[in-house]
Amino acid sequence: MSQQPPRAVSRLTSGAKVTAAAMLLAVSSAALAQTPQGAPTMEERLRTQLRTTTEQLQQAKNELAALKAGGATAGASGSAASAGNAGKASKDSPEALRKQLDDAQQQLTAERQSRERLAQDARASQSEVKTIADKANTQISQYRNAYDELLRLARQADAQRKQLAEETAAQRAALKLAQEKNDRLYAVGQEILTAYETMDVATIVAARQPFAAQARVKYEQIAQQYGDKLYEGKFDEQQAMAAASAKPAPQAEQAAQPAPSAPADAVSDIKNGR
Incomplete structure (x- = not known):
């Protein structure tokens, strides 16, 4: 579709040239055939016809230029539309959809793996914290038992000291x-x-x-x-x-x-x- 506008323009250009040549020949033959008395001379008629033909040719050139511009714009829009349609078609094709589905599944799998790693890290951290807390509680219990034993021994020693002092x-x-x-x-x-x-x-x-x-x-x-x-x-x-x-x-x-x-x-x- 991108090559059709230049062909139409070339056809219009060749047609305009043929038309101008035919009109020029017809004017020449008419001028040669009829030369009445008191009418403009042959040279004048040829000049007038030449100006008319030149104006028509210029008008045809202008129309041709406008047609070329319109054809280029139409070709560009057609190319863009074709490209868009092709892109849309390529996007809507089964392979593209399958690829998008595969990408989405890969992203989902990666996200699941990331969440599983985070969950494992959280469980490991929680287990480590629980282990540390259990050790701390065990040490606190041991220290408390040792303190209670020392307190009992101190009280017993104090009672013995008082008893010995009284004795x-x-x-x-x-x-x-x-x-x-x-x-x-x-x-x-x-x-x-x-x-x-x-x-x-x-x-x-x-x-x-x-x-x-x-x-x-x-x-x-x-x-x-x-x-x-x-x-x-x-x-x-x-x-x-x-x-x-x-x-x-x-x-x-x-x-x-x-x-x-x-x-x-x-x-x-x-x-x-x-």
Whole structure:
């Protein structure tokens, strides 16, 4: 279709030339055949006919140029339409549609693979995070158990320390009480020794006389008093520990008190032999 406009133009051009030549020959023959008197001369008629023929030829050339321009435009539009139709036909062809379908399937497959990789990465990350969290929880549980064990041991050690401190204080109080009782016993023994050292034979004989019942009772009372003092000075470990653990401070104060001495009148009576 792109070669048809030039052929039409060439045909129109050759036709116009033939027509102009035929008209020129007809005018020449008519001029030669008729030469009336008083009419324009042959030369004038030829010139007039030549101008007319030239004008017609120019008009034919203009029409031919316009026809050429219109044919080129039509050819271009026809070529474009043909190309568009061919492109559309090529686009709408089964092979093109099959190729587009294959491309779409490939893109879909690639997209699915990408999503699967992302899902696998997400699952792997989630599993890794869960593993780390489990390890952290296990370590936290171990640390908590160790802390609880250390706290229990610390409390147990503190309780033992307090118990040992109380036992030590009780033992110290008992030891101090024993020392005080020993001091009392020593003092009572010294008083008894002093009384017997100062007692003479007459006092002993008088105490053994049958008529000296009053003096004998008095000496028995003195002996009972010394016996009570000796019994009070006897050290009892269990009693001392119980008293020290129950009331360590009052017990210490009681132990700090001076030991009671023997009655002055009894000692003087022994010394005087009454």
